Amino acid sequence: MKKPLNMLIWQWGRRGAGPKTAVEFSKAVVSIPNVKAFLSLSCQAEILQKDHNVSADFQIQTYTSVLGYLYRVLQAPLMIYKLHQFIKHNKIDVAICTMPGPMDLVMAAALKLRKIPYIVVVHDVHPHPGDGYIFQHFLQKLLIKRSRLTVTFSKYVYKQLIAVNYVPSSQIIQGWHPPFSYWSKNEQLQSVNQEIKLLNFGRLLLYKGFDLLEEALDQISIQQPYTLRIVGQGPKSAVLDRLNKRQNVIVENRWVPEEEIGELMQWADVVILPYREASQSGIAATALAFGKPILITNVGGLSEQFGEDDLAFICEPTVADIAKGLDEILQLNFPLSHRKHDADKEWQDLAEYLIKEITNKLHLS
Structure with a gap:
């Protein structure tokens, strides 16, 4: 980066891969010169509550039920106002949603008020059988169509995204899915030619x-x-x-x-x-x-x-x-001796690649 870039990274899920993706990407962005990362998570996010090394610059109250979701929808004007003030105060240049969720159009509205472009990472174009997230995919479609750029983690999803014609191919960046990093206190528990x-x-x-x-x-x-x-x-x-x-x-x-x-x-x-x-x-x-x-x-x-x-x-x-x-x-002989992947390095490589692509396509550098 030739000039400083303030990037807002958000994901408002409570558990699982959603907030984990945002945290991993945010950690990687921090290591890039001239890029400052601001992380927004749900205050109910499991990773925020259980990992003392994780903090969020803007925490948002989400929901745990359908009634809770409807209540948050009614509070949307207040949420948009608070987000608008945060975006203005921290001089955000660009924002990225690392995994879409049901409340993201609130963030999109706040960013629009400040004329700040945002990017959406699309993990699935179509819901999987039994997902139960049909409404969420409808909201994802609206979010994608209002975004400036989208990111996929595979060529397969890239092709699916082109096929549904939500955005032109020139607005899609194809990346890859790095591994998540998890700590384990047990270094060696593998079988030794037994069970x-x-x-x-x-x-x-x-x-x-x-x-x-x-x-x-x-x-x-x-x-x-x-x-x-x-x-x-x-x-x-x-x-x-x-x-x-x-x-x-x-x-x-x-x-x-x-x-x-x-x-x-x-x-x-x-x-x-x-x-x-x-x-x-x-x-x-x-x-x-x-x-x-x-x-x-x-x-x-x-x-x-x-x-x-x-x-x-x-x-x-x-x-x-x-x-x-x-x-x-x-038939393999355990334990196997193979090189482990460096999760932190792979997230850093992805972050550097995406920021380069984003800044070039949006003329931010």
Whole structure:
């Protein structure tokens, strides 16, 4: 940057990848010369409450229910006024939403009053089956159409965004999804040629391929003993019930707090992600950051994201191919000795690339 740039980074989700993405990106931006980052999070964000190293320059009260959301909508004029004052006082030059949410049009209105351009990071153009976020995707569409630029983390989403024609291709920047960084106090918990520890982690929705995984487990030919933990939160389903009844499978249907994710990743020998569809995967990227091999299906942008990594076993989303991949995994000699990904460095590389693209396209440098 030739001149100072004040960047507002916002994400108002309470839990999960949304606020985590904003925090990781903000940490990376801070290290770039002549760029000052201002972070806005929900005051109810889990990462803000549990990680004492995380702070937000502007905290906003969000909601925990539909009635709470409607109440916040009624308060929109006051919220816009407060945001307008913050943007004015800190001389914000540009803003970026790192993952859209239901209240983002409030920020868009405040930025419009100050004639400040904003960018939206689009993770999914279309909702996944069972997402339950149809209204949120409608609001995302409005947010994208009012933005100056959009960012995708895969070529797959880039092509989808062009296809729906929300914005011209000249306003889309194609980036990549760095791994999330999580701390773990346990440095070495891998198996040593005994029982292999398999982990499936994430939201427990049917598009994640649990039916394929269930059938594939019956077709494994290798006799190596293993334990499979399926950990995450989602609606109850017959396939999860059947999996949980298997002798060597444990289904933990619960929310996993930030501080436990690192422990889960360190516990696992392999992360198994038999998706039926996907855009990109922060979970798989995080597993690789821990030096863990992943078994992942060739859907969406996953092959593009992980095809060059020697720890990635990519198979087709079929029972036979997943079973074959599991057989390959179970024949490995654990613990594996592989280079871990540097999550902080990858976020810094992404931040430098995006800021260069943004400043050039918006003529801010």
